[in-house]
Amino acid sequence: NLAAAGPEKFTLEYIQKQVEEYEIGKRHLANMMGEDSENFTQEDIDLFDFIYLFFLLKQICFYFQHPDEIFPKQRAVQWGADGRPFHFLFYTGKQSYYSLMHDLYGKILKIEKHQDRLRAKGLFSQDAQLISLGPSRWLTKEELELLLVETISTHDYDRFIKLMERMLAMPYSSTEEEFVQRYRRQLEAQSMKQMMPPLEKDENGVAFSTAEGRRKTSDSSVILRDCGSGHITINGQDYLQYFPVLQDREQLMFPLQFMGVLGRFNLECTVSGGGRSSQAGALRLAISRALLSFLSEGDGEAMRQAGLLTPDPRVRERKKPGQEGARRKFTWKKR
Amino acid sequence: MAVRALTRGFRYSRAATVASPCGGHHYVTAPSVKPPQPQADDVTEKILNQPLEKPDFFRVAELFSLKDLFDARVHLGHKKGCRHRLMEPYLYGCRLDHDIIDLDQTMEHLQLALNFTAHIAYRGGIILFVSRRRQFGHLVETTAKDCGEYAHTRYWQGGLLTNANIQYGPGVRLPDLIIFLSTLNNVFQQHVGIRDAAKMNIPTVGVVDSNCNPSLVTYPVPGNDDTPAAVELYCRLFKMTINRAKDRRKQMELLHGLSAPTSQTSRYALK
Numbered sequence: 357n358l359a360a361a362g363p364e365k366f367t368l369e370y371i372q373k374q375v376e377e378y379e380i381g382k383r384h385l386a387n388m389m390g391e392d393s394e395n396f397t398q399e400d401i402d403l404f405d406f407i408y409l410f411f412l413l414k415q416i417c418f419y420f421q422h423p424d425e426i427f428p429k430q431r432a433v434q435w436g437a438d439g440r441p442f443h444f445l446f447y448t449g450k451q452s453y454y455s456l457m458h459d460l461y462g463k464i465l466k467i468e469k470h471q472d473r474l475r476a477k478g479l480f481s482q483d484a485q486l487i488s489l490g491p492s493r494w495l496t497k498e499e500l501e502l503l504l505v506e507t508i509s510t511h512d513y514d515r516f517i518k519l520m521e522r523m524l525a526m527p528y529s530s531t532e533e534e535f536v537q538r539y540r541r542q543l544e545a546q547s548m549k550q551m552m553p554p555l556e557k558d559e560n561g562v563a564f565s566t567a568e569g570r571r572k573t574s575d576s577s578v579i580l581r582d583c584g585s586g587h588i589t590i591n592g593q594d595y596l597q598y599f600p601v602l603q604d605r606e607q608l609m610f611p612l613q614f615m616g617v618l619g620r621f622n623l624e625c626t627v628s629g630g631g632r633s634s635q636a637g638a639l640r641l642a643i644s645r646a647l648l649s650f651l652s653e654g655d656g657e658a659m660r661q662a663g664l665l666t667p668d669p670r671v672r673e674r675k676k677p678g679q680e681g682a683r684r685k686f687t688w689k690k691r
Numbered sequence: 692m693a694v695r696a697l698t699r700g701f702r703y704s705r706a707a708t709v710a711s712p713c714g715g716h717h718y719v720t721a722p723s724v725k726p727p728q729p730q731a732d733d734v735t736e737k738i739l740n741q742p743l744e745k746p747d748f749f750r751v752a753e754l755f756s757l758k759d760l761f762d763a764r765v766h767l768g769h770k771k772g773c774r775h776r777l778m779e780p781y782l783y784g785c786r787l788d789h790d791i792i793d794l795d796q797t798m799e800h801l802q803l804a805l806n807f808t809a810h811i812a813y814r815g816g817i818i819l820f821v822s823r824r825r826q827f828g829h830l831v832e833t834t835a836k837d838c839g840e841y842a843h844t845r846y847w848q849g850g851l852l853t854n855a856n857i858q859y860g861p862g863v864r865l866p867d868l869i870i871f872l873s874t875l876n877n878v879f880q881q882h883v884g885i886r887d888a889a890k891m892n893i894p895t896v897g898v899v900d901s902n903c904n905p906s907l908v909t910y911p912v913p914g915n916d917d918t919p920a921a922v923e924l925y926c927r928l929f930k931m932t933i934n935r936a937k938d939r940r941k942q943m944e945l946l947h948g949l950s951a952p953t954s955q956t957s958r959y960a961l962k
Contacts, residue, residue: 462833
């Protein structure tokens, strides 16, 4: 349904004109800069500052990227000069989606025929050659829409996935593996391993590690040195001076005390932003992360389970109009 | 030029009527359709008018016989309770509550329908195959792809024909013929396409079973639409006629020395 699809449709002539203007602008720029105008690529343009370019070429071309990257992909005209549409399923309205379903069903029929042939020869075995997919997921509905360049409904998407699953469940479906992989995306390997900071050695041979932590609006950075003295410095001050309240110092101690390495490390911390409590929380997270590189896998897992390595996602909720605070409403007056 | 074409049309089709889509006269073997690429070329006129001289120019009667229809179980209708009143003229009889379709009438109707399809394909018309049966959807789509024509075996959106300019964009060309391999939709009601084609003056060819309404179909073909053998037979016949007609057109153009590569590629450039 082309009319309802988007706010504005760019005609092919308009986009072609934009492409020509872009090419002309590129050549002008190359000539002005004294570069080779034939081999002047997009990377060379990107090196220039945008404002500088604008003053040079202001009357010619306002985009400094190829128009294909700016204007969204849309369908070209679907029929030829004599009016006959190009695609045999044009009159259904959703030609790409239905042609995909048609091809998929054709592949299922082909696999079934293959199975019948093997059965006739007596070579059929039930557990043969299912496709191994690995850690991957199906394309989401949005990704499929992008691929097909047309909108599909949730119902259509569900039917597509069901048909794919049906094909995968058949034995001897490994012949269509390449087709199936086109519609799957690899999952980022969910690493159970924590991202631990690297262990470095400074001039004196002392092992140290650096880590950062955030809480609410505070940012902190901690350098953990394996000295053996247990001194803690925050922004150049001693920790007793910086955190007069016991609760904040307890927050600092907790990771070290949990692992039983209280006196072993020296901490050199910097922290900014936020208030007293959030700075303490940020420091605690940074210390736990820095500690990971000195500990074993099991200890790291114990820290994770204790919640020391999880950044606290809570931030201040905004105040809404018509209310006194984020949640508090104005006093209700009966009359 | 347009006036001259009109007077020529009147001179040749004086005895014939302009084929009306609803219950047209069966004397006319081909409609006096305005050719899709009107040129002042006499050769094109000759190519287009030559098939109109003979009743069965494409020899479609040779493609099937009564025995083929019987073997494909085309004569089997539904039960007596499902019978549509308007199908009674086409039925041979009823045996143990099962309706039997008269294959002699089917032969005539099928011949007319195939002849009509051949003429449309010869003139480069757009043919749309429609069937809402899930069993045969893939088969119908494959048939259409092999002929180089179009198919629609999916959910019929309401404004497909009647609201085409808004749905597809301005200047879209509608089908010149719609072939229904089954005139019913999934809930056993008449397919919306029959009524829409009648509204848009598009002729239709339809395989009508004993529970279907044949009134709005231009060229009804009484026959079975449920058995795979019958539907495969219909698909094969339509495919053969369309391919035959297109090959004939190519031959005629080469024969008369009209090598028009653009018209050839545009007709066959289907992805």
